[in-house]
Amino acid sequence: MAASRKVSSFRLPPLPTVSELIKLYNLRAEKQLSQNFLLDLRLTDKIVRQAGSLKDAHVCEVGPGPGGLTRSILTAGAADVLVVEKDSRFIPGLKLLSEAAPGRLRIVHGDILTYRMDQGFPANISKPWEEDPPDLHIIGNLPFSVSTPLIIQWLENVANRTGPFTYGRAPLTLTFQKEVAERLTASTGSKQRSRLSIMAQYLCTVHNRFTIPGRAFVPKPEVDVEVVHFTPLVQPQIQQPFKLVEKVVRNIFQFRRKHCHKGVEKLFPEARRAELTWEMMQKADVDPILRPTELTIPQFRALTDAYAHLCAHEPGLFTYEFREELRLKHLGKNKSAAADGFMDPLSVTAQSVPQPY
Structure with missing residues (x-):
């Protein structure tokens, strides 16, 4: 774990360019890993500027790849840069960067989805939640x-x-990718509004900073890329457990083109569906014929508060999953059909398929 330190000079010694490193180590972007290299240091510098001042800061960079964005982070004056890279092919090039910036770049060969970032930095950089953000930045070309x-x-x-x-x-x-960024930042009523919009915006301020055209990447992706900045809110806009909020939002958006009560209905077992849906909509005071994309975050707050109230009185409600009930119902139907020597070819539609964000 690195100790806090001051950086006197931000200039890196002469190094091979990112393009030269790619040739030197015979690197290529792996399509199955959806890798796309950003080689233009003017663009990587621009991404880093969106984070604010990095002078003497701690930074975690996700998936540095050949290290283009890493160079811009170091040049911006970060004192302690922790990079987490899953692909072993990039480690030698990152080690060259580490040697050029002694004591400032730490390399973790691992998966960011499982890496314990809560153990990656010194405890003394922590700030109380109610105060300004700590001098720690998370940056990544994902x-x-x-x-x-x-x-x-x-x-x-x-x-x-x-x-x-x-x-x-x-x-x-x-x-x-642009489509995901538009969902993250979508406002109420827009066609991009999704459960990802709600989950991000009830917890953070979310801003779309700028667009990077696909042609700037190697290889060129089929879509443009957006740089998005998040700052966690001091107080989330919905004061309920994450899993509960996620469940309500997920159910409502699974019928995004229908009235919102259709998704609310699927929070409850069939035997009491109509009764509990009516009670939840009444308690939340939300118009049941609004579309999911038309609901504001305060309305989602009212709906999650109403659902939490119902779950508190009937704890078994929270564990109920409509799709699991549907899957079991069709499984029983298929067993009966198999016993009669007939299998319903349409039964595959009942499988429990996660809904996209």
């Missing part, structure tokens, strides 16, 4: 395949003040 599960994991960490947020309200500056 592979498309990991970006959504990772931000959901971090949002849960924000809600529980765990992981990197044990140090306080650490800000995040991350890249996402």
